[in-house]
Amino acid sequence: MDWMAWTWPTAAFFGTIATLLVIFTILAIKFPETPRVGVLGIETTRGDRLFITLLGSAFINLAWLGLVGANQALALVVCLIFAAIVFRWV
Structure with missing residues (x-):
């Protein structure tokens, strides 16, 4: 990660957002909701x-x-x- 000048907290932040997007995609497929x-x-x-x-x-x-x-x-x-x-x- 040195080539991107990222720190571990930055990587954890973006990893958390990516994980949330995957979880919410799975929830949307398994449990569709109405607005x-x-x-x-x-x-x-x-x-x-x-x-x-x-x-x-x-x-x-x-x-x-x-x-x-x-x-x-x-x-x-x-x-x-x-x-x-x-x-x-x-």
């Missing part, structure tokens, strides 16, 4: 909620870096809470 309308007032599926969660988590982490600093462990907790909220109510 539901949540608090945003738009129809969303599991994939839509995953995208909203990933996008929101990116903004949470950027805001955390700008306001708090490099201690991202607590930002992960905030992102997990955000993900639970999105998958429950959006």
Whole structure:
């Protein structure tokens, strides 16, 4: 991985996203769902909620870096809470 100048946390991040995409693809095949309308007032599926969660988590982490600093462990907790909220109510 040295030729790409990646660190192990970066590789773990992209590996996690790839794993999530595979899991959500398998879930979509095994358990098809109909879109539901949540608090945003738009129809969303599991994939839509995953995208909203990933996008929101990116903004949470950027805001955390700008306001708090490099201690991202607590930002992960905030992102997990955000993900639970999105998958429950959006």
